[in-house]
Amino acid sequence: MTTQGKLYVVGFGPGDFKHITTRAVEALQDSDFIIGYKTYVELIQDLITNETSVISTGMTEEVSRAQEAVRQAEAGKKVAVISSGDAGVYGMAGLVYEVLIEKGWTEANGVPVEIIPGISAINSCGSLLGAPIMHDSCTISLSDHLTPWDLIAKRVEAAAIADFVIALYNPRSGRRTRQIVEAQRILLQYRSPETPVGLVKSAYRDRQHIIITNLEEMLDHDIGMLTTVIIGNSATFLYDNKMITPRGYQRKYTLNSEKQALKPHQRLREEAEPWAMDQMTGVQRVQSSVNEKIEKDEKHQIVENIRPQSPKVSSYNMAMEALKRVTGKQPKTTNYVYQDFEEIFELAVSPGVANKKFTPEQMLTLAMVVGEKGTMEYTPNHQIVLKIPTSNPDAITAKLNGVGFLLSPIGDVLTLKACDFCDGEKTGGIPYAEEIQEKLGGLQLPKELTIGFNGCGMACYKAVTEDIGIIYRKGKFDLFLGAKPVGRTAHAGQPVAEGIEPDKIVDVITKIIQEYKQNAHPNERLFKYFKRVKQIQGYVYKDIAPKINIEPAPCGD
Numbered sequence: 001m002t003t004q005g006k007l008y009v010v011g012f013g014p015g016d017f018k019h020i021t022t023r024a025v026e027a028l029q030d031s032d033f034i035i036g037y038k039t040y041v042e043l044i045q046d047l048i049t050n051e052t053s054v055i056s057t058g059m060t061e062e063v064s065r066a067q068e069a070v071r072q073a074e075a076g077k078k079v080a081v082i083s084s085g086d087a088g089v090y091g092m093a094g095l096v097y098e099v100l101i102e103k104g105w106t107e108a109n110g111v112p113v114e115i116i117p118g119i120s121a122i123n124s125c126g127s128l129l130g131a132p133i134m135h136d137s138c139t140i141s142l143s144d145h146l147t148p149w150d151l152i153a154k155r156v157e158a159a160a161i162a163d164f165v166i167a168l169y170n171p172r173s174g175r176r177t178r179q180i181v182e183a184q185r186i187l188l189q190y191r192s193p194e195t196p197v198g199l200v201k202s203a204y205r206d207r208q209h210i211i212i213t214n215l216e217e218m219l220d221h222d223i224g225m226l227t228t229v230i231i232g233n234s235a236t237f238l239y240d241n242k243m244i245t246p247r248g249y250q251r252k253y254t255l256n257s258e259k260q261a262l263k264p265h266q267r268l269r270e271e272a273e274p275w276a277m278d279q280m281t282g283v284q285r286v287q288s289s290v291n292e293k294i295e296k297d298e299k300h301q302i303v304e305n306i307r308p309q310s311p312k313v314s315s316y317n318m319a320m321e322a323l324k325r326v327t328g329k330q331p332k333t334t335n336y337v338y339q340d341f342e343e344i345f346e347l348a349v350s351p352g353v354a355n356k357k358f359t360p361e362q363m364l365t366l367a368m369v370v371g372e373k374g375t376m377e378y379t380p381n382h383q384i385v386l387k388i389p390t391s392n393p394d395a396i397t398a399k400l401n402g403v404g405f406l407l408s409p410i411g412d413v414l415t416l417k418a419c420d421f422c423d424g425e426k427t428g429g430i431p432y433a434e435e436i437q438e439k440l441g442g443l444q445l446p447k448e449l450t451i452g453f454n455g456c457g458m459a460c461y462k463a464v465t466e467d468i469g470i471i472y473r474k475g476k477f478d479l480f481l482g483a484k485p486v487g488r489t490a491h492a493g494q495p496v497a498e499g500i501e502p503d504k505i506v507d508v509i510t511k512i513i514q515e516y517k518q519n520a521h522p523n524e525r526l527f528k529y530f531k532r533v534k535q536i537q538g539y540v541y542k543d544i545a546p547k548i549n550i551e552p553a554p555c556g557d
Protein backbone atom coordinates (compact mmCIF):
# COMPACT_ATOMS: atom_id res chain seq x y z
CA MET A 1 0.00 0.00 0.00
CA THR A 2 1.35 3.38 -0.92
CA THR A 3 0.99 6.24 1.56
CA GLN A 4 1.96 9.22 -0.59
CA GLY A 5 -1.65 10.23 -0.79
CA LYS A 6 -3.25 12.62 1.63
CA LEU A 7 -6.71 13.02 3.01
CA TYR A 8 -7.87 16.52 3.76
CA VAL A 9 -11.18 16.95 5.51
CA VAL A 10 -12.09 20.56 4.88
CA GLY A 11 -14.71 22.75 6.54
CA PHE A 12 -15.18 25.64 4.12
CA GLY A 13 -17.26 27.84 6.41
CA PRO A 14 -20.71 29.29 5.73
CA GLY A 15 -20.29 29.58 1.96
CA ASP A 16 -18.56 32.75 0.81
CA PHE A 17 -14.90 33.10 0.03
CA LYS A 18 -14.22 35.71 2.66
CA HIS A 19 -15.05 33.32 5.45
CA ILE A 20 -13.03 30.33 4.34
CA THR A 21 -9.65 29.81 5.97
CA THR A 22 -6.38 30.17 4.08
CA ARG A 23 -5.49 26.60 4.98
CA ALA A 24 -8.76 25.34 3.52
CA VAL A 25 -8.06 27.12 0.23
CA GLU A 26 -4.52 25.70 0.18
CA ALA A 27 -5.86 22.20 0.75
CA LEU A 28 -8.44 22.52 -2.04
CA GLN A 29 -5.79 23.75 -4.42
CA ASP A 30 -3.36 21.04 -3.40
CA SER A 31 -5.89 18.27 -4.01
CA ASP A 32 -6.22 15.98 -7.02
CA PHE A 33 -9.79 15.12 -6.05
CA ILE A 34 -12.49 17.03 -4.33
CA ILE A 35 -15.33 15.01 -2.96
CA GLY A 36 -18.54 16.47 -1.62
CA TYR A 37 -22.24 17.07 -1.77
CA LYS A 38 -23.00 18.71 -5.10
CA THR A 39 -24.44 21.95 -3.72
CA TYR A 40 -21.27 22.46 -1.70
CA VAL A 41 -18.98 21.64 -4.58
CA GLU A 42 -20.79 24.28 -6.61
CA LEU A 43 -20.26 26.81 -3.85
CA ILE A 44 -16.50 26.43 -3.95
CA GLN A 45 -16.25 25.82 -7.72
CA ASP A 46 -14.26 28.99 -8.37
CA LEU A 47 -11.51 27.93 -5.96
CA ILE A 48 -10.89 24.67 -7.79
CA THR A 49 -8.18 24.53 -10.42
CA ASN A 50 -8.84 22.88 -13.79
CA GLU A 51 -6.81 19.77 -13.13
CA THR A 52 -8.82 18.84 -10.09
CA SER A 53 -11.39 16.10 -10.50
CA VAL A 54 -14.61 16.63 -8.69
CA ILE A 55 -16.75 13.88 -7.32
CA SER A 56 -20.05 15.27 -6.21
CA THR A 57 -22.70 13.06 -4.76
CA GLY A 58 -26.17 13.41 -3.30
CA MET A 59 -26.90 14.36 0.26
CA THR A 60 -27.56 10.86 1.50
CA GLU A 61 -24.48 9.29 0.00
CA GLU A 62 -22.14 10.35 2.77
CA VAL A 63 -20.77 6.89 3.49
CA SER A 64 -19.91 6.17 -0.12
CA ARG A 65 -18.30 9.61 -0.33
CA ALA A 66 -16.07 8.83 2.65
CA GLN A 67 -15.21 5.39 1.27
CA GLU A 68 -14.30 6.80 -2.13
CA ALA A 69 -12.12 9.45 -0.49
CA VAL A 70 -10.21 6.87 1.52
CA ARG A 71 -9.80 4.64 -1.57
CA GLN A 72 -8.36 7.48 -3.65
CA ALA A 73 -6.01 8.63 -0.88
CA GLU A 74 -4.75 5.09 -0.37
CA ALA A 75 -4.11 4.94 -4.12
CA GLY A 76 -1.70 7.86 -3.67
CA LYS A 77 -3.97 10.79 -4.50
CA LYS A 78 -4.47 13.94 -2.55
CA VAL A 79 -8.13 14.12 -1.72
CA ALA A 80 -10.22 16.85 -0.09
CA VAL A 81 -13.52 15.81 1.47
CA ILE A 82 -15.55 18.93 1.97
CA SER A 83 -18.22 19.94 4.47
CA SER A 84 -19.92 23.27 4.91
CA GLY A 85 -19.21 25.08 8.16
CA ASP A 86 -16.91 22.89 10.21
CA ALA A 87 -16.34 19.31 9.07
CA GLY A 88 -16.38 18.18 12.68
CA VAL A 89 -19.90 19.53 13.35
CA TYR A 90 -22.51 17.25 11.71
CA GLY A 91 -19.96 16.98 8.89
CA MET A 92 -17.70 14.44 7.23
CA ALA A 93 -14.78 14.28 9.69
CA GLY A 94 -16.17 11.56 11.99
CA LEU A 95 -17.38 9.48 9.08
CA VAL A 96 -13.98 9.57 7.38
CA TYR A 97 -12.34 8.34 10.58
CA GLU A 98 -14.96 5.59 10.94
CA VAL A 99 -14.20 4.31 7.43
CA LEU A 100 -10.45 4.48 8.13
CA ILE A 101 -10.78 2.65 11.46
CA GLU A 102 -12.80 -0.07 9.77
CA LYS A 103 -9.73 -0.66 7.60
CA GLY A 104 -7.31 -0.76 10.55
CA TRP A 105 -5.86 2.69 9.83
CA THR A 106 -3.46 4.26 12.33
CA GLU A 107 -1.66 7.56 12.10
CA ALA A 108 1.71 5.77 11.99
CA ASN A 109 0.84 3.37 9.19
CA GLY A 110 -2.02 4.87 7.22
CA VAL A 111 -2.53 7.80 4.87
CA PRO A 112 -1.91 11.21 6.45
CA VAL A 113 -5.13 12.89 7.49
CA GLU A 114 -5.55 16.60 8.08
CA ILE A 115 -8.79 17.98 9.45
CA ILE A 116 -9.11 21.67 8.58
CA PRO A 117 -11.47 23.65 10.81
CA GLY A 118 -14.12 25.99 9.44
CA ILE A 119 -16.61 28.50 10.78
CA SER A 120 -19.65 26.52 11.88
CA ALA A 121 -23.24 27.78 11.47
CA ILE A 122 -23.52 28.59 15.19
CA ASN A 123 -20.74 31.14 14.74
CA SER A 124 -21.62 32.50 11.30
CA CYS A 125 -25.34 32.77 12.09
CA GLY A 126 -24.56 34.11 15.58
CA SER A 127 -22.45 36.90 14.11
CA LEU A 128 -25.33 38.00 11.85
CA LEU A 129 -27.73 38.22 14.78
CA GLY A 130 -25.49 40.31 17.05
CA ALA A 131 -23.93 38.44 19.97
CA PRO A 132 -26.43 35.73 20.93
CA ILE A 133 -23.97 32.96 21.84
CA MET A 134 -21.58 34.65 24.30
CA HIS A 135 -22.14 32.34 27.22
CA ASP A 136 -22.54 28.58 27.63
CA SER A 137 -24.21 27.24 24.52
CA CYS A 138 -24.86 24.02 22.70
CA THR A 139 -25.78 22.77 19.25
CA ILE A 140 -28.57 20.26 18.74
CA SER A 141 -29.46 18.76 15.38
CA LEU A 142 -33.16 18.08 15.04
CA SER A 143 -32.53 15.52 12.32
CA ASP A 144 -33.75 12.13 13.50
CA HIS A 145 -32.37 10.23 10.51
CA LEU A 146 -29.41 8.93 12.49
CA THR A 147 -30.44 9.74 16.06
CA PRO A 148 -33.60 8.51 17.84
CA TRP A 149 -36.13 11.31 18.40
CA ASP A 150 -36.49 10.46 22.11
CA LEU A 151 -32.83 11.22 22.65
CA ILE A 152 -33.05 14.50 20.72
CA ALA A 153 -36.09 15.53 22.78
CA LYS A 154 -34.16 14.75 25.98
CA ARG A 155 -31.26 16.90 24.84
CA VAL A 156 -33.57 19.81 24.03
CA GLU A 157 -35.14 19.50 27.48
CA ALA A 158 -31.78 19.23 29.27
CA ALA A 159 -30.44 22.26 27.42
CA ALA A 160 -33.61 24.19 28.27
CA ILE A 161 -33.34 23.28 31.96
CA ALA A 162 -29.67 24.21 32.13
CA ASP A 163 -30.28 27.60 30.48
CA PHE A 164 -27.95 27.03 27.53
CA VAL A 165 -28.14 29.25 24.46
CA ILE A 166 -29.18 26.66 21.86
CA ALA A 167 -28.35 26.50 18.16
CA LEU A 168 -30.74 24.14 16.40
CA TYR A 169 -29.24 22.68 13.24
CA ASN A 170 -31.30 20.82 10.64
CA PRO A 171 -34.49 22.28 12.11
CA ARG A 172 -36.85 21.31 9.28
CA SER A 173 -36.84 19.70 5.85
CA GLY A 174 -39.55 18.93 3.31
CA ARG A 175 -40.51 15.75 5.12
CA ARG A 176 -39.36 16.48 8.66
CA THR A 177 -41.74 19.20 9.81
CA ARG A 178 -42.88 18.09 13.28
CA GLN A 179 -39.52 18.15 15.05
CA ILE A 180 -39.27 21.93 15.32
CA VAL A 181 -42.86 22.14 16.58
CA GLU A 182 -42.09 19.60 19.29
CA ALA A 183 -38.81 21.32 20.17
CA GLN A 184 -40.65 24.63 20.63
CA ARG A 185 -43.21 22.93 22.89
CA ILE A 186 -40.45 21.53 25.13
CA LEU A 187 -38.58 24.84 25.28
CA LEU A 188 -41.72 26.75 26.26
CA GLN A 189 -42.00 24.63 29.38
CA TYR A 190 -38.77 26.12 30.69
CA ARG A 191 -38.31 29.47 28.98
CA SER A 192 -40.38 32.58 28.66
CA PRO A 193 -42.42 32.93 25.43
CA GLU A 194 -40.60 36.25 24.95
CA THR A 195 -37.17 34.59 24.83
CA PRO A 196 -35.41 36.08 21.79
CA VAL A 197 -34.96 33.69 18.86
CA GLY A 198 -32.92 34.30 15.69
CA LEU A 199 -33.58 32.52 12.40
CA VAL A 200 -30.75 32.71 9.92
CA LYS A 201 -31.13 31.20 6.50
CA SER A 202 -28.18 30.80 4.13
CA ALA A 203 -25.75 32.84 6.20
CA TYR A 204 -23.16 34.56 4.02
CA ARG A 205 -24.71 33.11 0.88
CA ASP A 206 -26.71 34.75 -1.91
CA ARG A 207 -30.10 34.16 -0.35
CA GLN A 208 -29.15 35.15 3.19
CA HIS A 209 -32.22 36.00 5.27
CA ILE A 210 -32.30 37.00 8.93
CA ILE A 211 -35.31 37.13 11.23
CA ILE A 212 -35.38 38.09 14.88
CA THR A 213 -38.46 36.79 16.66
CA ASN A 214 -39.29 35.08 19.95
CA LEU A 215 -39.96 31.60 21.22
CA GLU A 216 -43.71 31.94 21.00
CA GLU A 217 -43.81 33.31 17.46
CA MET A 218 -40.85 31.58 15.84
CA LEU A 219 -42.99 29.10 13.89
CA ASP A 220 -44.84 31.90 12.11
CA HIS A 221 -41.74 32.35 9.96
CA ASP A 222 -40.12 30.34 7.24
CA ILE A 223 -37.74 27.71 8.65
CA GLY A 224 -36.08 25.28 6.25
CA MET A 225 -33.09 23.05 5.54
CA LEU A 226 -30.74 25.99 5.31
CA THR A 227 -31.89 27.69 8.49
CA THR A 228 -30.16 27.70 11.84
CA VAL A 229 -32.39 28.57 14.79
CA ILE A 230 -30.70 30.28 17.72
CA ILE A 231 -32.63 30.32 21.00
CA GLY A 232 -31.46 32.81 23.63
CA ASN A 233 -30.95 31.96 27.30
CA SER A 234 -32.94 33.61 30.10
CA ALA A 235 -30.66 36.67 30.04
CA THR A 236 -30.59 37.22 26.25
CA PHE A 237 -32.14 40.53 25.21
CA LEU A 238 -32.87 42.53 22.07
CA TYR A 239 -31.27 45.87 21.37
CA ASP A 240 -31.64 47.74 18.08
CA ASN A 241 -32.79 44.54 16.43
CA LYS A 242 -29.71 42.68 17.65
CA MET A 243 -29.84 39.62 19.85
CA ILE A 244 -27.42 39.96 22.74
CA THR A 245 -26.56 37.56 25.52
CA PRO A 246 -24.68 39.19 28.39
CA ARG A 247 -21.47 37.62 29.65
CA GLY A 248 -22.88 36.81 33.07
CA TYR A 249 -25.94 36.90 35.24
CA GLN A 250 -25.07 39.47 37.88
CA ARG A 251 -26.44 42.97 38.33
CA LYS A 252 -29.10 43.76 35.84
CA TYR A 253 -30.43 46.68 37.77
CA THR A 254 -28.79 49.76 39.18
CA LEU A 255 -30.49 53.01 39.97
CA ASN A 256 -28.87 54.96 37.17
CA SER A 257 -29.49 52.09 34.74
CA GLU A 258 -25.92 51.93 33.51
CA LYS A 259 -24.39 48.53 34.00
CA GLN A 260 -21.77 48.28 36.70
CA ALA A 261 -19.44 45.36 36.34
CA LEU A 262 -18.30 43.77 39.54
CA LYS A 263 -14.98 45.15 40.64
CA PRO A 264 -12.30 42.49 41.10
CA HIS A 265 -12.41 42.55 44.89
CA GLN A 266 -16.18 42.16 44.85
CA ARG A 267 -16.11 38.94 42.89
CA LEU A 268 -16.82 35.68 44.65
CA ARG A 269 -18.29 37.37 47.65
CA GLU A 270 -21.35 35.45 48.61
CA GLU A 271 -23.68 38.43 48.41
CA ALA A 272 -22.37 39.42 44.97
CA GLU A 273 -22.21 36.01 43.35
CA PRO A 274 -24.29 33.69 45.51
CA TRP A 275 -24.28 31.02 42.87
CA ALA A 276 -20.48 30.55 42.75
CA MET A 277 -19.29 27.04 43.53
CA ASP A 278 -17.39 28.07 46.65
CA GLN A 279 -20.50 29.70 48.05
CA MET A 280 -22.71 26.73 47.55
CA THR A 281 -23.59 24.81 50.64
CA GLY A 282 -25.01 21.87 48.75
CA VAL A 283 -23.45 19.32 46.54
CA GLN A 284 -19.85 20.57 46.37
CA ARG A 285 -19.44 21.28 50.08
CA VAL A 286 -20.54 17.83 51.06
CA GLN A 287 -18.25 16.36 48.47
CA SER A 288 -15.19 18.33 49.62
CA SER A 289 -15.84 17.68 53.27
CA VAL A 290 -15.87 14.00 52.41
CA ASN A 291 -12.46 14.39 50.78
CA GLU A 292 -10.99 16.37 53.66
CA LYS A 293 -12.13 13.87 56.17
CA ILE A 294 -10.82 10.98 54.15
CA GLU A 295 -7.42 12.66 54.19
CA LYS A 296 -7.56 12.61 57.97
CA ASP A 297 -7.37 8.85 57.74
CA GLU A 298 -10.70 8.17 59.27
CA LYS A 299 -11.98 6.85 56.01
CA HIS A 300 -14.48 4.18 56.80
CA GLN A 301 -16.29 5.55 59.78
CA ILE A 302 -16.61 9.11 58.42
CA VAL A 303 -17.70 8.09 54.95
CA GLU A 304 -20.35 5.89 56.52
CA ASN A 305 -21.49 8.81 58.68
CA ILE A 306 -21.76 11.18 55.79
CA ARG A 307 -23.19 8.96 53.15
CA PRO A 308 -26.77 8.95 54.39
CA GLN A 309 -27.04 12.75 54.11
CA SER A 310 -25.08 13.40 50.95
CA PRO A 311 -27.33 14.41 48.10
CA LYS A 312 -27.30 12.39 44.94
CA VAL A 313 -24.61 13.96 42.79
CA SER A 314 -25.81 13.98 39.23
CA SER A 315 -25.51 16.60 36.53
CA TYR A 316 -29.28 16.93 36.62
CA ASN A 317 -29.25 17.63 40.39
CA MET A 318 -26.52 20.18 39.94
CA ALA A 319 -28.38 21.94 37.12
CA MET A 320 -31.50 22.06 39.31
CA GLU A 321 -29.49 23.39 42.25
CA ALA A 322 -27.96 26.11 40.06
CA LEU A 323 -31.37 27.03 38.69
CA LYS A 324 -32.76 27.25 42.20
CA ARG A 325 -29.96 29.60 43.19
CA VAL A 326 -30.32 32.00 40.30
CA THR A 327 -34.11 32.11 40.50
CA GLY A 328 -34.45 31.79 44.26
CA LYS A 329 -37.25 29.29 43.65
CA GLN A 330 -37.51 25.55 43.64
CA PRO A 331 -37.62 24.66 39.93
CA LYS A 332 -40.36 22.36 38.77
CA THR A 333 -39.41 19.73 36.26
CA THR A 334 -42.49 20.33 34.17
CA ASN A 335 -44.58 23.35 33.36
CA TYR A 336 -41.91 25.64 34.67
CA VAL A 337 -41.73 28.91 32.80
CA TYR A 338 -38.41 30.56 33.42
CA GLN A 339 -39.48 34.16 33.62
CA ASP A 340 -38.96 35.99 36.87
CA PHE A 341 -35.23 36.26 36.83
CA GLU A 342 -33.92 37.67 40.08
CA GLU A 343 -30.83 39.81 40.06
CA ILE A 344 -29.09 41.78 42.74
CA PHE A 345 -30.40 45.31 43.01
CA GLU A 346 -27.92 47.66 44.62
CA LEU A 347 -28.45 51.13 45.95
CA ALA A 348 -27.52 53.39 48.84
CA VAL A 349 -29.97 55.06 51.23
CA SER A 350 -29.62 57.87 53.74
CA PRO A 351 -32.14 59.91 55.73
CA GLY A 352 -31.26 63.08 53.83
CA VAL A 353 -28.48 65.50 52.91
CA ALA A 354 -28.17 67.23 56.28
CA ASN A 355 -30.42 64.96 58.30
CA LYS A 356 -28.55 62.06 59.88
CA LYS A 357 -31.45 60.67 61.92
CA PHE A 358 -33.37 57.57 60.92
CA THR A 359 -37.00 57.20 61.96
CA PRO A 360 -38.31 53.89 63.34
CA GLU A 361 -40.56 53.67 60.28
CA GLN A 362 -37.53 53.97 58.00
CA MET A 363 -35.68 51.24 59.90
CA LEU A 364 -38.71 48.95 59.73
CA THR A 365 -39.08 49.60 56.00
CA LEU A 366 -35.41 48.85 55.46
CA ALA A 367 -35.72 45.53 57.25
CA MET A 368 -38.82 44.68 55.27
CA VAL A 369 -37.44 45.40 51.80
CA VAL A 370 -34.08 43.79 52.46
CA GLY A 371 -35.70 40.64 53.79
CA GLU A 372 -33.71 37.55 54.67
CA LYS A 373 -31.83 37.32 51.41
CA GLY A 374 -30.57 40.90 51.09
CA THR A 375 -27.81 42.75 52.94
CA MET A 376 -27.43 46.18 54.55
CA GLU A 377 -24.00 47.65 54.98
CA TYR A 378 -23.03 50.90 56.66
CA THR A 379 -20.40 52.84 54.71
CA PRO A 380 -18.02 55.78 55.35
CA ASN A 381 -20.24 57.97 53.14
CA HIS A 382 -23.07 58.18 55.72
CA GLN A 383 -25.11 55.82 53.61
CA ILE A 384 -26.38 52.30 54.03
CA VAL A 385 -25.74 50.19 50.95
CA LEU A 386 -28.48 47.67 50.17
CA LYS A 387 -28.06 44.56 48.03
CA ILE A 388 -31.35 42.86 47.40
CA PRO A 389 -32.11 39.93 45.09
CA THR A 390 -35.27 40.93 43.25
CA SER A 391 -37.04 40.83 39.93
CA ASN A 392 -38.91 44.03 40.72
CA PRO A 393 -36.59 46.90 41.76
CA ASP A 394 -39.32 49.51 41.21
CA ALA A 395 -41.38 48.11 44.06
CA ILE A 396 -38.37 48.50 46.35
CA THR A 397 -37.60 52.09 45.39
CA ALA A 398 -41.29 53.00 45.79
CA LYS A 399 -41.31 51.70 49.38
CA LEU A 400 -38.05 53.45 50.28
CA ASN A 401 -39.14 56.75 48.72
CA GLY A 402 -42.41 56.42 50.57
CA VAL A 403 -40.70 56.77 53.96
CA GLY A 404 -38.55 59.72 52.89
CA PHE A 405 -35.23 58.05 52.17
CA LEU A 406 -32.73 59.73 49.88
CA LEU A 407 -31.78 57.05 47.31
CA SER A 408 -28.49 57.03 45.43
CA PRO A 409 -26.87 54.71 42.93
CA ILE A 410 -23.52 53.26 43.93
CA GLY A 411 -20.29 52.70 42.06
CA ASP A 412 -18.41 55.38 40.15
CA VAL A 413 -20.88 58.13 40.95
CA LEU A 414 -20.94 61.49 42.68
CA THR A 415 -21.84 61.36 46.37
CA LEU A 416 -22.51 64.40 48.48
CA LYS A 417 -21.38 63.96 52.05
CA ALA A 418 -22.67 66.84 54.10
CA CYS A 419 -22.31 67.47 57.83
CA ASP A 420 -25.34 67.65 60.10
CA PHE A 421 -25.08 71.47 60.24
CA CYS A 422 -24.73 71.27 64.03
CA ASP A 423 -27.87 69.26 64.28
CA GLY A 424 -29.69 71.67 62.02
CA GLU A 425 -28.71 74.82 63.88
CA LYS A 426 -26.39 76.33 61.29
CA THR A 427 -28.83 76.21 58.43
CA GLY A 428 -27.25 78.76 56.07
CA GLY A 429 -25.51 76.24 53.83
CA ILE A 430 -28.23 73.60 53.70
CA PRO A 431 -30.15 74.85 50.62
CA TYR A 432 -26.91 74.90 48.60
CA ALA A 433 -26.01 71.39 49.69
CA GLU A 434 -29.48 70.23 48.72
CA GLU A 435 -29.26 71.95 45.36
CA ILE A 436 -25.93 70.28 44.62
CA GLN A 437 -27.39 66.91 45.63
CA GLU A 438 -30.44 67.52 43.45
CA LYS A 439 -28.39 68.54 40.46
CA LEU A 440 -25.35 66.28 40.65
CA GLY A 441 -25.99 63.51 43.21
CA GLY A 442 -25.63 60.04 41.67
CA LEU A 443 -24.07 61.35 38.44
CA GLN A 444 -22.00 58.68 36.69
CA LEU A 445 -18.32 59.73 36.63
CA PRO A 446 -14.97 58.30 35.49
CA LYS A 447 -14.29 57.36 39.13
CA GLU A 448 -16.18 57.63 42.40
CA LEU A 449 -16.13 61.20 43.72
CA THR A 450 -17.25 62.61 47.04
CA ILE A 451 -18.04 66.24 47.73
CA GLY A 452 -17.59 67.10 51.37
CA PHE A 453 -19.89 69.92 52.41
CA ASN A 454 -19.49 71.46 55.88
CA GLY A 455 -21.68 74.18 57.34
CA CYS A 456 -19.08 76.21 59.30
CA GLY A 457 -15.37 76.90 59.58
CA MET A 458 -14.92 74.11 62.14
CA ALA A 459 -15.37 71.70 59.22
CA CYS A 460 -15.67 68.88 61.73
CA TYR A 461 -16.99 66.48 59.08
CA LYS A 462 -13.59 66.90 57.37
CA ALA A 463 -14.76 68.35 54.05
CA VAL A 464 -11.16 69.27 53.15
CA THR A 465 -10.19 65.61 52.85
CA GLU A 466 -12.83 64.75 50.26
CA ASP A 467 -12.29 64.98 46.47
CA ILE A 468 -13.96 68.36 46.56
CA GLY A 469 -14.34 70.28 49.82
CA ILE A 470 -16.89 73.06 50.31
CA ILE A 471 -17.03 75.03 53.55
CA TYR A 472 -19.74 77.57 54.29
CA ARG A 473 -18.22 80.41 56.32
CA LYS A 474 -19.55 83.88 57.06
CA GLY A 475 -22.22 83.63 54.37
CA LYS A 476 -19.78 82.60 51.62
CA PHE A 477 -17.99 79.47 50.47
CA ASP A 478 -14.39 78.25 50.58
CA LEU A 479 -13.40 75.66 48.03
CA PHE A 480 -10.79 72.87 48.32
CA LEU A 481 -9.59 70.74 45.44
CA GLY A 482 -6.99 68.03 44.95
CA ALA A 483 -7.36 66.02 48.17
CA LYS A 484 -6.20 62.44 48.06
CA PRO A 485 -8.93 60.94 50.19
CA VAL A 486 -7.57 57.41 50.59
CA GLY A 487 -4.28 55.57 50.84
CA ARG A 488 -1.26 55.91 53.08
CA THR A 489 -0.26 59.15 51.35
CA ALA A 490 -3.72 60.63 51.84
CA HIS A 491 -3.74 64.38 52.20
CA ALA A 492 -6.15 67.28 52.33
CA GLY A 493 -7.03 69.33 49.29
CA GLN A 494 -5.50 72.74 48.57
CA PRO A 495 -7.63 75.79 49.26
CA VAL A 496 -8.27 77.13 45.76
CA ALA A 497 -10.83 79.86 46.48
CA GLU A 498 -12.19 81.76 49.45
CA GLY A 499 -15.40 83.75 49.73
CA ILE A 500 -17.28 82.41 46.69
CA GLU A 501 -20.66 84.16 46.58
CA PRO A 502 -23.61 81.87 47.41
CA ASP A 503 -25.30 82.44 44.08
CA LYS A 504 -22.15 81.23 42.30
CA ILE A 505 -21.26 78.08 44.24
CA VAL A 506 -23.58 75.58 42.52
CA ASP A 507 -22.45 76.81 39.12
CA VAL A 508 -18.75 76.59 40.04
CA ILE A 509 -19.12 73.03 41.27
CA THR A 510 -21.22 72.00 38.25
CA LYS A 511 -18.56 73.28 35.86
CA ILE A 512 -15.76 71.47 37.72
CA ILE A 513 -17.75 68.24 37.61
CA GLN A 514 -18.64 68.67 33.93
CA GLU A 515 -15.01 69.24 33.01
CA TYR A 516 -13.87 66.22 35.03
CA LYS A 517 -16.60 63.99 33.61
CA GLN A 518 -15.77 64.95 30.05
CA ASN A 519 -11.99 64.96 30.16
CA ALA A 520 -10.75 62.56 32.82
CA HIS A 521 -9.51 59.11 31.86
CA PRO A 522 -11.60 56.17 33.03
CA ASN A 523 -10.72 55.42 36.67
CA GLU A 524 -8.78 58.66 37.07
CA ARG A 525 -9.63 60.14 40.44
CA LEU A 526 -10.14 63.91 40.63
CA PHE A 527 -6.79 64.67 42.34
CA LYS A 528 -4.94 62.73 39.63
CA TYR A 529 -6.80 64.59 36.91
CA PHE A 530 -6.01 67.92 38.62
CA LYS A 531 -2.34 67.00 38.86
CA ARG A 532 -2.24 65.96 35.18
CA VAL A 533 -4.00 68.96 33.65
CA LYS A 534 -2.62 71.48 36.18
CA GLN A 535 -5.72 73.66 36.05
CA ILE A 536 -9.45 73.10 36.54
CA GLN A 537 -11.81 75.92 35.69
CA GLY A 538 -9.02 78.43 36.26
CA TYR A 539 -7.94 76.96 39.63
CA VAL A 540 -4.22 76.19 39.42
CA TYR A 541 -2.73 72.99 40.81
CA LYS A 542 -0.05 73.21 43.52
CA ASP A 543 1.89 70.18 44.58
CA ILE A 544 1.01 69.79 48.23
CA ALA A 545 1.42 66.02 48.47
CA PRO A 546 3.72 64.90 51.29
CA LYS A 547 7.12 63.89 49.94
CA ILE A 548 7.30 60.35 51.19
CA ASN A 549 7.77 57.25 49.15
CA ILE A 550 5.24 54.59 49.90
CA GLU A 551 4.27 51.84 47.55
CA PRO A 552 0.56 52.07 46.74
CA ALA A 553 -1.34 49.30 48.47
CA PRO A 554 -3.93 47.32 46.53
CA CYS A 555 -7.30 47.33 48.26
CA GLY A 556 -7.58 44.69 50.96
CA ASP A 557 -3.82 44.33 51.61
Ligand code: SAH
Pocket residue numbers: 014015083084085086087088089090091119120121122124125168169170171200201202203204205224225226227228229
Ligand atom coordinates in the same frame (compact mmCIF):
# COMPACT_ATOMS: atom_id res chain seq x y z
N1 SAH B 1 -21.05 21.30 9.23
C1 SAH B 1 -22.07 22.33 9.22
C2 SAH B 1 -23.42 21.82 9.67
C3 SAH B 1 -24.06 20.85 8.72
S1 SAH B 1 -25.66 20.34 9.21
C4 SAH B 1 -21.60 23.48 10.11
O1 SAH B 1 -20.65 23.31 10.89
O2 SAH B 1 -22.17 24.56 10.01
C5 SAH B 1 -26.66 21.34 8.18
C6 SAH B 1 -27.32 22.45 8.97
O3 SAH B 1 -26.34 23.42 9.27
C7 SAH B 1 -28.41 23.20 8.26
O4 SAH B 1 -29.66 22.55 8.37
C8 SAH B 1 -28.41 24.52 8.98
O5 SAH B 1 -29.10 24.38 10.19
C9 SAH B 1 -26.93 24.69 9.31
N2 SAH B 1 -26.23 25.55 8.33
C10 SAH B 1 -25.14 25.21 7.62
N3 SAH B 1 -24.72 26.24 6.85
C11 SAH B 1 -25.56 27.26 7.11
C12 SAH B 1 -25.66 28.60 6.61
N4 SAH B 1 -24.80 29.08 5.72
N5 SAH B 1 -26.66 29.37 7.09
C13 SAH B 1 -27.53 28.91 8.01
N6 SAH B 1 -27.47 27.65 8.50
C14 SAH B 1 -26.52 26.83 8.05
